[in-house]
Amino acid sequence: MSVDATLSFEEAMEKYDPVLGFEVHVELNTKTKMFSSAPNVFGDEPNTNVNEVDLGMxxxxxxxxKTAVESSIKIGLALNCKIAEYCRFARKNYFYPDTPKNFQTSQYDEPIAYDGYLDIELEDGTVFRVEIERAHMEEDAGKLTHMGGSAGRIQGADYSLVDYNRSGVPLVEIVTKPIQGAGSRAPELAKAYVAAVREIVKNLGVSDAKMERGNVRCDANVSLRPHGQERFGIRSETKNVNSLRAVEHAVRYEIQRHAAVLDSGQPVIQETRHWHEDTRSTTSGRAKSDADDYRYFPEPDLVPVVASREWVEELRATLPEPPAERRKRLKEAWGYSDLEFRDVVNAGVMDSIEETIAAGASADVARKWWMGEIVGRAKVADVDPSALGVTPQVIVELNKLVEDGKINNKMATQVLDGVLAGEGTPAEIVEKRGLAVVSDDGPLLEAIDAALAAQPDVAEKIRSGKLQAIGAIVGGVMKATRGQADAGRVKELILEKLGVQA
Amino acid sequence: MTELKNELIRHSAADLAAKLAAREVSAVEVTQAHLDRIADVDGQINAFLHVNTEEALAVAAEVDAARAAGGAAAEELHALAGVPIAVKDLIVTIGQPTTAGSKILEGWHSPYDATVIKKLRAAKMPILGKTNLDEFAMGSSTEHSAYGPTRNPWDLDRIPGGSGGGSAAAVAAFEAPLALGTDTGGSIRQPGAVTGTVGVKPTYGAVSRYGAIAMASSLDQIGPVSRTVLDSALLQEVIGGHDPFDSTSLTDPFDNLAAAARVGNVAGMKIGIIKELHGEGYQAGVENRFNESLQLLKDAGAEIVEVSCPNLKYALGAYYLIMPSEASSNLAKFDGVRYGLRALPQDGPMTIERVMGATRAAGFGDEVKRRIILGTYALSAGYYDAYYGSAQKVRTLIQRDFDAAFSNADVLISPTAPTTAFKLGEKANDPLAMYLNDVATIPANMAGIPGLSLPGGLADEDGLPVGVQLLAPARQDARLYRVGAVLESILEEKWGGPLLAQAPELKTPALGAASNSAGGSN
Structure with a gap:
């Protein structure tokens, strides 16, 4: 495949103004499918969660x-949408083997929720309002696996396998209005928007919201126009960008690619693009024009969905605390500074910290571990912090080991590495690695004597009340004990020895 | 054939039910008599695509065992338990093939039962087999079946109507006392008219469509086929009622139908003649029998009024946009990927699209292709509003016309079809002429209202059956049975017996005649 030319992001921004649009598909976690009584379960043996309806017999x-309709209304309400009192399903007709009826039952011009907005907070606290055009109900297609040929694509494949377990899984598709004015913050906004939607549906409890399982899938539309131009440029639609980081990267890449195309004097082709995580680039999919003809018409096998105002208000009353309000509440409860809290949110560890506190850690301890240790390791491993494999229980256990004086902070980080390496629980790792604080004062006192003797001027300073100088002696002791001493105890013993009150 | 068997097959379902309950006859005897009749005459008629001998007899034996056991087992039996029935091959059944009259489903067995089939099984009505039809119910003559045409028992050179010609002919030829049909634009009523039988399209939603292979979802309706009005009422009570698997099915109870058929008078009822549905374009013999029925109803104390439904002139045109539009989408699933026929392209690359295309080219007949193409075109971007959109507006206008008409009349009346049975092949190459045969039946589907066709006598010029159609407001199916049963009894008094008693005897081996090979066999 040929590599497309790109401009640097900075240069692209200098010349062009990006306009974004998103279609986010949310799989609902209802017990059964959108239109059949077959179970809606992920990960089972292929073609086991199907009945005659899902197979299009x-x-x-x-x-x-009905639960899917309720979930859709909840999503609509959480996105500040209006809820249609009356709406219908439609058939979207196209022949493709992942769709057993050769039409998808969806909503066309009568979405259940419309005209909403979502306020997105960027990393620096700037709030950007994204307008929601609609959220509509539809059914998922089956999953195709193309065998043979190249890279799992249908082109050139020898044959394809179909798993209809996903066929008929309820989906809500959330479509934004064109997002203008994001400028160079477009990639960041893209990521923050999808994160916000994911957070909302997870918070509502209507979706498992796992992007890696395809519970939340994003199609990102990007177009560029010269600064000052009113009319939108021609857009590309990058399909199935399925992690938050990928959303940011895909938008950034497409901006750079469009800019290069426009700069060369060529028109951008209206088409779908495939995102490739390995090369962090997109390749051409199929040409997509507004003239694609799906021959929509109202689904005659279904009666209209009527959402009475009473029902909508009942559902509104059941909505959980919105994530933005929740953040405000947690920040106050945890006593973090603005900066500390924003870092926590931006690092994507707020939920983890909440869970860790719930497991018994203090707010400061939870933050210290997640922000101080885990986020950095996740970055190195190139995964989301929550996906690194550290549970709240591990942190509570580690912290208890430190508080009980069994290990010190330095050892604790080694234990954490052991946990990540799959060596066992913190206690087991302490045992296996032979990590234990030297708690017998005898060897410590010897080391302290030696340290004080080696630095008599420092000892003098401490005696005269300059307590901050104690670090040099503690350091000497730690060095001598190869880090196995409890620094707190060492400090106490030094002060005792020198007869100074802390 | 013994005299006893000959008698058994000529009984109505209601009479058979009474004889079974009184243990004058066994369900196995009744079922076997019909299976024998099928074996004797169906080579000439070709009403059945599949005969379900073993299962039908097994169900009949269960009924006999329950009756013999007495007590609760006997008391729990449905009134029609042991009365056999034929099923249009558009309705899916476990244990028998379902073809929809198409090559594309040849050999396919459904993994599930239609809701109406579940109800027949619950009532322990032996299913004799599956009856022939125009492919996917598209046609008015049963000539469009991929398995050969069905012949009219009144004249083997003539069509039995369609699409449900198999069910109507089976009942007319005494191969079954009852049958199930489906009616999208007249597929139950028009075959009833041309075979001298009774056929009812219930109110849209009165009978679950789950398991009826869809042609046009907003028009399709399963309904009863029988030789008497009461029998259709009894059968609709078995198959009707709300079904959680069909969201368009009504929750209203329809349990007063047989009672309505037994009321026995029409005094004071207002019966409206639809100005637009008789006269010009209707065969003289059809018009004469129709007028005769009007006079008889008037003599029985009904008030005859004339009503006008001016928008009915657009019904046929609108129907031929809505029906093919929905059909083009409903039939998209037949692509060779998951079940049924799979044909491979003769040359060129083997892509999924080309396999689908080859399968549909080989599996569908001309009439089906015609409607798919028409519907695909009508739904296309840029044409939708002009075609499908306008047709839906016409539909609303037709509904309003009927609302207005029913404010002046309890039921409406018209001939069921403009002509008697035409000859096989006569209209095979003229789709428009074929479509015109449904001009009087289509409006009921467009409005969702119930319609019943019953025999109105024989046309003077050709001696073939004429149908009289009754229409009632939505959910008022009972009125059809009340008026229909009264008209039926007056007419039968006039004729000195059922109209079918005047039908020519079919040749049977017992009568010493060679089997007519026309129409082929299964």
Whole structure:
């Protein structure tokens, strides 16, 4: 595949103004499918969670899943949308083997939720309002696996396997209005928007919201126009960008690619693009024009969905605390500074910290571990911090070992590495690695004597009340004990020895 | 054939039910008599695509065992338990093939039962087999079946109507006392009219469509086929009612139908003649029998009024946009990927798209392709509003016309079809002429209202059956059965017996005649 030319992001921004748009598909975690009674379960043996409806057998009829409608209304309300009192499903007709009826039952011009917005907080605290055009209900397609040929693509494949377990899984598709004015913050906004949607549906409890499982999938539309131009440029639609970081990278890449195309005097081709995580670039998919003809018409096998105002208000009353309000509450409860809290949010560890506190750690201890140790390791490993494999229980256990004086902080970080290496629980690792604080004062006192003797001027300073100088002696002791001493105890013993009150 | 068997097959379902309950006859005897009749005459008629001998007899034996056991087992039996029935091959059944009259489903067995089939099984009604139809119910003559045409028992050179010609002919030829049909634009009523039988399209939603292979979802309806009005009422009570698997099914109870058929009078009822549905374009013999029925109803104390439904003139045109539009989408699933026929392209690359194309080219007949192409075009961007959109508006206008008409009349009346049965092949190359045969039946589907066709006598010029159609407001199916049963009894009094008693005897081996090979066999 040929490599597309790109401009540097800075140069692209200098010349062009990006306009974004997102279609986020959210898989609902209902017990059964959108239109059938088959189980909605991820990861089972292929083609086991299907019945005649999901397979599009002759004679079958769909029946709307009421819980899915409720979940859709909840999502609409959380996105500040209006909820349609009356709306219908439509058939989107196209032949493709992942869609057993050769049409997808979706909503077309009558979405259940419309005209909403979401306020997105960027890393520096700037709030950017993204307008929501609609959120509509539809069914997922089956999963195709192309065998043979190159790189799992249908082109050139020998044959394809179909798993209809996903066929008919309820989806809510959230579509934004064109997002203008983001400028150079477009990639960051893209990531923050998808993160916010994911957070909302997870918070509502209507989706498992795991991007790696495809519970939340994002199609990112990007177009550029010269600064000052009103009319939108031609857009590309990058499909299935399935991690938050990928959303940011894909938008950035497409901006750079469009800029190069425009700079060369060529028109941008309206098409879908495939995102490749390995090369962090996109390749051309299929040409997509507004003239794609899906021959939509109202689904005659279903009656309209009627959402009475009473029902909508009942559902509104059940909505959990919105994530933004929750953040405000947690920040106050944890006593973090603005900067500390923003760092926590931006690092994506707020939920983890909340869970860690719930498991028994103090707010400061939880933050110290997540921000001080885990975020950095996640960055090195190139994964989300929550996906690194550190549970709240591990942190609580580590912290207890430190508080009980069994290990010191330095050893604790080694234990953490052991946990990540799969060596066992913190206690087991302490045992296995032979990490234990030297708690017998005898050897410590010897080391202290030696340290004080080696630095008599420092000892004098401490005696005269300059307590901050104690670090040099503690350092000497730690060095002598190869880090196995409890620094707190060493400090106490030095002061005792020198007869100074702390 | 023994005299006893000959008698058994000529009984109505209601009479058979009474004889079974009184243990005058066994369900196995009744079922076997019909299976024998099928074996004797279906080579000439070709009403059945599949005969379900073993299972039908097993169900009949269960009924007999329950009756013999007495007590609760006997008391729990449904009134129609042991009365056999034929099923249009558009309705899916476990244990028998379902073809929809198409090559594309040849050999396919459904993994599930239609809701109406579940109800027949619950009532322990032996299913005799699956009946022939125009492919995917698209046609008015049953000539469009991929398995050969069905022949009209009144004249083997003539069509039995369609699409449900198999069910109507089976009942008319005494191969079954009852049958199930489906009616999208007249596929139950028009075959009823041309075979001298009774056929009812219930209110849209009165009977679950789950398991009826869809042609046009907003128009399709399963309904009863029988030789008497009461029998259809009894059968609709078995198959009707709300179904959680069909969201368009109604929650209203329809349990007063047989009672309505037994009311026995129409005094004071207002019966509206639809100005637009008789006269010009209707065969003289059809018009004469129709007028005769009007006079008889008037004599019985009904008030005859004339009503106008001016928008009915657009019904056929609108129907031929809505029906193919929905059909083009409903039939998209037949692509050779998951079940049924799979044809491979003769040359060129083997892509999924080309396999789908080759399968549909080989599996569908001309009429089906015609409607898919028409519907695909009508739904296309840029044409949708002009075609599908306008047709839906016409539909609303037709519904309003009927609302207005029913404010002046309890039921409406018209001939069921403009002509008697035409000859096989006569309209095979003229789709428009074929479509015109449904001009009087289509409006009920467009409005969702119930319609019943019953025999109105024989046309003077050709001696073939004429159908009289009754229409009622949505959910008022009972009115059809009340008026239909009264008209039926007056007419039968006039004829000195059922109209089918005047049908020619079919040749049977017992009568010493060679089997007519026309139409082929299964």
């Amino acid at each position: 002759p004679g079958v009829l769909p029946v709307v899943n």
